[in-house]
Amino acid sequence: MDGRAPRTSRPEDRALNTPLAESLSVVLLVAVLAWAVVRPFGWPEAVLAVPAAAVAVASGAISLDHAREEAARLGPVVGFLAAVLVLAHFCDVEGLFRACGAWMARWAGGRPVRLLTAVFALASAITAVLSLDATIVLLTPVVFATAARTGVRPRPHVYACTHLSNTASLLLPVSNLTNLLAFAASGLSFTRFAALMALPWLVAIGAEYLVFRRFFARDLAAAAPPATPAERPELPLFALVTVACTLAGFVLTSAVGVDPAWAALAGALVLAVRALVRRRATPMSVVRAAAPSFLAFVLALGIVVRAVVDNGLADALGHVLPGGSGLPALLGIAALAAVLANLINNLPAVLVLLPLTAPAGPGAVLAVLLGVNIGPNLTYAGSLATLLWRRIVHQHEHGVDLKEFTRLGLLAVPAALVPAVVALWGSLQVL
Amino acid sequence: MRVIAWLVEGTWPACVDAVRTQAPQASDVVLLHVSGPEVPGVAHGAFAGLLGRGHPERDPGDRLEDLGGTSAAQLLEAAAARLGRPSTPLERTGRVEREVVAAAEGADLLVLARDGDRARLGPHSLGPAARFVVDHAPCPVLLVWPEAAPDLTTMPPPPPHPPHH
Numbered sequence: 001m002d003g004r005a006p007r008t009s010r011p012e013d014r015a016l017n018t019p020l021a022e023s024l025s026v027v028l029l030v031a032v033l034a035w036a037v038v039r040p041f042g043w044p045e046a047v048l049a050v051p052a053a054a055v056a057v058a059s060g061a062i063s064l065d066h067a068r069e070e071a072a073r074l075g076p077v078v079g080f081l082a083a084v085l086v087l088a089h090f091c092d093v094e095g096l097f098r099a100c101g102a103w104m105a106r107w108a109g110g111r112p113v114r115l116l117t118a119v120f121a122l123a124s125a126i127t128a129v130l131s132l133d134a135t136i137v138l139l140t141p142v143v144f145a146t147a148a149r150t151g152v153r154p155r156p157h158v159y160a161c162t163h164l165s166n167t168a169s170l171l172l173p174v175s176n177l178t179n180l181l182a183f184a185a186s187g188l189s190f191t192r193f194a195a196l197m198a199l200p201w202l203v204a205i206g207a208e209y210l211v212f213r214r215f216f217a218r219d220l221a222a223a224a225p226p227a228t229p230a231e232r233p234e235l236p237l238f239a240l241v242t243v244a245c246t247l248a249g250f251v252l253t254s255a256v257g258v259d260p261a262w263a264a265l266a267g268a269l270v271l272a273v274r275a276l277v278r279r280r281a282t283p284m285s286v287v288r289a290a291a292p293s294f295l296a297f298v299l300a301l302g303i304v305v306r307a308v309v310d311n312g313l314a315d316a317l318g319h320v321l322p323g324g325s326g327l328p329a330l331l332g333i334a335a336l337a338a339v340l341a342n343l344i345n346n347l348p349a350v351l352v353l354l355p356l357t358a359p360a361g362p363g364a365v366l367a368v369l370l371g372v373n374i375g376p377n378l379t380y381a382g383s384l385a386t387l388l389w390r391r392i393v394h395q396h397e398h399g400v401d402l403k404e405f406t407r408l409g410l411l412a413v414p415a416a417l418v419p420a421v422v423a424l425w426g427s428l429q430v431l
Numbered sequence: 432m433r434v435i436a437w438l439v440e441g442t443w444p445a446c447v448d449a450v451r452t453q454a455p456q457a458s459d460v461v462l463l464h465v466s467g468p469e470v471p472g473v474a475h476g477a478f479a480g481l482l483g484r485g486h487p488e489r490d491p492g493d494r495l496e497d498l499g500g501t502s503a504a505q506l507l508e509a510a511a512a513r514l515g516r517p518s519t520p521l522e523r524t525g526r527v528e529r530e531v532v533a534a535a536e537g538a539d540l541l542v543l544a545r546d547g548d549r550a551r552l553g554p555h556s557l558g559p560a561a562r563f564v565v566d567h568a569p570c571p572v573l574l575v576w577p578e579a580a581p582d583l584t585t586m587p588p589p590p591p592h593p594p595h596h
Binding site for chain 1: 441442457468469470472473474476477478479480481482483484485486487489491493494498502547548550555558559573
């Protein structure tokens with residue numbers, strides 16, 4: 001995955017004039033996002049996204065060349081993502097997340113603050129290495145069960161999982177799809193990306209921890225019963241060794257200039273083949289773990305967003321986006337990225353901002369990442385998507401309490417984002 | 432006599448023991464557990480944030496609801512065993528403090544445990560939910576300590592005498 005040449009901002013030959021093409025592209029994008037949130041009839045997100053991308057190409061809102069270029073750019077990213085998803089899925093099959101629950105229970109011994117600390121440590125590590133999907137889908141239920149079993153109130157700990165799935169996804173290119181996209185655009189090596197993001201990652205997690213200790217002080221001070229001896233966790237050695245080797249593979253491949261996606265693929269294959277041999281998986285379940293419809297969705301979304309960018313958004317945002325790589329510029333870029341992620345969603349936000357910031361160098365790209373990764377702690381999926389989701393998907397339930405989530409986000413997002421940007425700026429000066 | 436014991440993770444054994452020692456043998460005992468909807472809601476929201484992942488069956492919020500239901504059932508089962516006399520389990524879902532007050536309608540006694548910070552004895556030894564229930568309970572309330580009650584030495588020294596005028 002090498003650096004990409006700066007793109008021209010307009011397609012050359014197109015059938016539609018710019019305002020019409022831009023309107024069409026925006027309508028397509030909104031439709032794709034709305035469909036992805038609502039999922040009518042339970043159909044996959046790609047069912048609308050792929051035809052929408054086809055319409056964008058057919059109508060000339062994006063030239064065939066640009067669409068092909070976008071697909072060629074996103075292809076390797078999507079492959080990398082599939083490998084990481086499979087890796088996380090089979091870590092679960094190997095019992096890694098069950099073991100996490102047992103470790104947390106033993107270490108915390110029924111003390112809520114210790115359990116919070118354990119959740120912070122494990123959720124940060126799992127998000128960084130196995131991506132945010134793993135933390136939300138696989139770790140959150142384990143954390144809840146652990147809290148319930150040891151008599152600790154689960155609220156702060158479940159909130160910690162959701163917040164860290166965003167905030168702790170800064171460290172590695174594999175931690176978040178947004179990172180994979182930025183990684184491809186930035187031209188950084190895997191190790192340099194990690195080195196530059198290490199300090200912002202730690203600072204952001206530390207800020208979240210302080211906010212959580214204060215915000216949930218009551219829950220964390222609440223009664224807990226005398227600890228019952230927790231069962232001894234079975235060590236999922238094979239999964240741990242495979243993940244460690246995959247991480248080493250990332251470093252090694254980037255040192256010799258090979259795409260680190262191959263290391264992820266190798267790790268995923270090792271675990272998948274082991275599961276197949278031990279009859280814990282079928283070829284179908286391996287394919288399902290790679291989430292093919294999600295991959296198609298990402299490709300199609302990329303093309304639709306590119307049409308929106310090409311037809312005028314690039315010019316409009318170009319005026320707002322601060323230039324340069326000084327601290328004020330980085331703060332401005334990160335804030336704009338956070339706002340955009342909260343208005344639409346962080347996935348389209350990063351697709352929009354990357355081509356605009358990539359020419360300014362890796363500092364600007366990483367600042368975009370800080371904004372789009374930490375920002376979603378304010379509105380889950382972006383405010384439009386969250387409104388749709390709440391009104392349509394969960395309209396019959398009273399459980400989705402956006403007030404508390406938003407109050408926590410209003411404290412945590414600025415508290416994590418500003419120091420993280422300063423830390424990034426510092427890392428850029430030193431490294 | 433109809434006795435309701437509100438059981439919460441962590442502190443429930445004290446409530447059950449209080450029912451055993453304080454309620455007459457012939458009481459009609461109800462063991463109540465209320466699951467709040469907020470925590471699964473947080474997980475639902477986080478999954479919605481993963482745009483495009485599909486597979487609604489992987490939504491962790493649903494698993495949290497199931498897990499919450501299972502752990503509530505286990506808690507009530509363990510409580511019934513500890514009580515050792517006939518009782519009725521009652522599982523409710525909703526705003527915890529309001530559900531407890533509603534469930535206590537028509538009861539002769541509501542048993543609950545302190546749910547706050549007991550490191551510093553004082554107003555904070557009641558959390559918001561217990562505070563609400565104590566304030567709004569439609570019947571007499573028996574408020575128990577989750578562990579042995581503190582002895583008299585934990586009482587703060589009396590305030591200094593007011594100056595004579």
